[in-house]
């Protein structure tokens with residue numbers, strides 16, 4: 001279990017992918033939350049980079065993403081969650097996410113905070129590893145062809161591309177992971 005603040009954008013808005021990636025680098029985060037009414041999904045920096053390369057301009061036009069479960073007072077009662085201080089009930093959050101087979105949850109009512117043009121809100125992850133992906137600084141890509149984007153999976157700059165042998169380099173060298181710009 002991990003608890004981490006990530007930028008949140010409304011599906012009805014228009015945020016350029018470049019702006020969102022810049023925000024992720026500044027905030028040292030690896031993903032953004034998209035709100036569409038009472039439905040939420042998580043887009044990783046790798047999803048944004050892949051979409052940008054495919055010609056997509058706005059974050060809201062990036063399809064897919066990881067569904068994020070909403071936990072309410074009702075869940076808090078049935079599973080013993082502390083929605084305001086999730087760290088106090090780590091095991092209970094892991095249990096409910098296991099039970100509903102989700103990796104991420106947004107405790108409600110959420111407590112978003114806005115600085116400048118960016119609003120951030122707290123997301124709870126099922127495992128530490130899942131949290132680590134969100135604590136990355138922006139996104140990464142590989143130096144191979146076809147190019148891969150991260151996270152997911154979790155990578156560090158300098159790693160060999162974990163998607164090999166899908167990608168390769170003309171000179172036969174091993175594709176490496178580098179920070180995207």
Ligand SMILES: [Zn+2]
Pocket residue numbers: 142143144145146147148161162163164166167175
């Ligand atoms: Zn690759």
